[in-house]
Amino acid sequence: MATDTVEDFAPAKINLSLHVTGQRADGYHLLDSLVVFADVGDRITVRADDRLSLQIAGPQAAELPVQDDNLVLRAARVMGMTAAITLDKQLPVASGIGGGSADAAATLRALARLGQKPLPADRDVLALGADVPVCLHGRAVRMQGVGEVLTPVPPLPEAWLVLVNPRVAVATPEVFQGMTYKANAPMPEVPRLPSVTALAAFLHAMRNDMEASALALAPVIGAVRLALRAQPGCLLARMSGSGATCFGVFGDGPTARTAAREITAAYPGWWVAPARMLS
Numbered sequence: 001m002a003t004d005t006v007e008d009f010a011p012a013k014i015n016l017s018l019h020v021t022g023q024r025a026d027g028y029h030l031l032d033s034l035v036v037f038a039d040v041g042d043r044i045t046v047r048a049d050d051r052l053s054l055q056i057a058g059p060q061a062a063e064l065p066v067q068d069d070n071l072v073l074r075a076a077r078v079m080g081m082t083a084a085i086t087l088d089k090q091l092p093v094a095s096g097i098g099g100g101s102a103d104a105a106a107t108l109r110a111l112a113r114l115g116q117k118p119l120p121a122d123r124d125v126l127a128l129g130a131d132v133p134v135c136l137h138g139r140a141v142r143m144q145g146v147g148e149v150l151t152p153v154p155p156l157p158e159a160w161l162v163l164v165n166p167r168v169a170v171a172t173p174e175v176f177q178g179m180t181y182k183a184n185a186p187m188p189e190v191p192r193l194p195s196v197t198a199l200a201a202f203l204h205a206m207r208n209d210m211e212a213s214a215l216a217l218a219p220v221i222g223a224v225r226l227a228l229r230a231q232p233g234c235l236l237a238r239m240s241g242s243g244a245t246c247f248g249v250f251g252d253g254p255t256a257r258t259a260a261r262e263i264t265a266a267y268p269g270w271w272v273a274p275a276r277m278l279s
């Protein structure tokens with residue numbers, strides 16, 4: 001029986017490292033990033049319909065008015081399909097963990113299944129946004145170019161993350177503009193990392209080159225990093241993407257959940273999510 005409703009998960013995207021290595025003539029920045037995903041995210045449901053529509057529900061829905069240029073609707077137009085689409089918005093918007101790009105990628109996957117159609121050409125996926133190709137890939141990967149060059153990495157060890165967003169939206173273009181130096185060294189090859197401590201040691205040798213600029217725009221990011229670093233068992237705390245979400249790396253689920261509870265108790269206004277790292 002043909003199904004007329006398809007659901008897909010849009011996991012948070014985390015830049016474990018993010019080196020900015022240059023800038024193209026068109027203004028886009030060249031990146032070198034180790035990207036993973038987390039088992040928290042948005043959910044997309046698509047139902048066959050003769051017109052295209054979008055409803056947004058979920059705890060972060062109020063942050064995201066339904067507008068014609070929503071990435072979910074743009075993704076549906078790239079697929080050339082009409083459907084009634086529901087977005088269950090769990091991730092904070094404009095927060096450096098992929099949100100809109102993850103939603104666009106999940107919409108492409110769901111509509112491809114619904115319509116039994118192929119995914120769009122790579123250039124059309126990239127045109128939706130620089131992070132959409134990596135979100136469509138959906139597994140741990142090294143991301144280069146402006147986001148379109150994806151190279152497999154050896155399997156990563158089991159790890160847990162605590163994601164913390166201070167509920168300050170940060171605009172990606174402004175963070176790029178605020179960077180004073182844009183020709184940083186690329187990241188090293190990702191070796192086989194047998195344990196979470198080996199992963200953390202490897203990450204300590206890298207950076208997020210956008211952190212200083214984001215911190216100047218949203219100084220609370222410094223407090224978020226400190227709150228994570230203060231938690232027992234936090235092996236590394238860093239900002240993801242252009243912020244303001246920061247992540248802590250932990251070795252097991254209970255320790256991550258305890259850290260998340262502590263941070264929520266101390267900062268009730270922040271969005272805090274413990275998650276398993278999907279690699």
Ligand code: C5P
Nearest residue numbers: 027028029129130131146147172173176
């Ligand atoms: O591609 P996307 O729409 O997600 O990017 C948002 C903005 O971030 C771009 O308009 C550009 O200003 C900036 N950007 C960049 N270099 C990248 C990705 C994004 O300069 N690699």
